[in-house]
Amino acid sequence: MTTERADAPPPGLMQIFLAFSKVGLTSFGGGLSGWMMREFVGNRRWLTEGEFLDGLSLCQALPGVNVVNLSIWIGYRLRGGRGALAGALGMVVPALILALGVVALAGEAVRGPAAHWMLAGVAAAALGLSIQMGLRAAWRAARRGVAPAAIVAATFVALFALRLPLIWVVLVMAPLGIAQAAWAMSRRGGG
Incomplete structure (x- = not known):
């Protein structure tokens, strides 16, 4: 993973919203912060690895949902208060709409054993992402x-x-x- 930020200007509010929407809609379980790191540090280069891990550490110490805190922090870092709002709304609103739709359409089906097996598989992948990010943060601390x-x-x-x-x-x-x-x-x- 790269640790260099691109020389491009900061993203616009809609770019921030859409990027967090993508993360919120394509991530599952505890691996969200790992996916965010890959997206915003590795792919988009909006932050360095050190900036991201510093922000994650701060957001984990605050009350509330870590990834929502982190979306607010990243948005603020990129575009101030409006960026913070765009990040939080992008992380929460599209995923909330999708979740409500899935529950409305498949309410009974998610109670079956197949749903539990699928969720167990997703949880294992999310755990892997979390462990990878934890090891990266520990390695960074050890280098300091x-x-x-x-x-x-x-x-x-x-x-x-x-x-x-x-x-x-x-x-x-x-x-x-x-x-x-x-x-x-x-x-x-x-x-």
């Missing part, structure tokens, strides 16, 4: 130094090995991560 890698590792251990509540892990690790990043920026002369 020992302290960011230790924060990632401690967060992983706290959540998955020790099974500590997410809110407490975030309340402890987020300030540590912020403090470490601020310290690193001050050492580089960036803050």
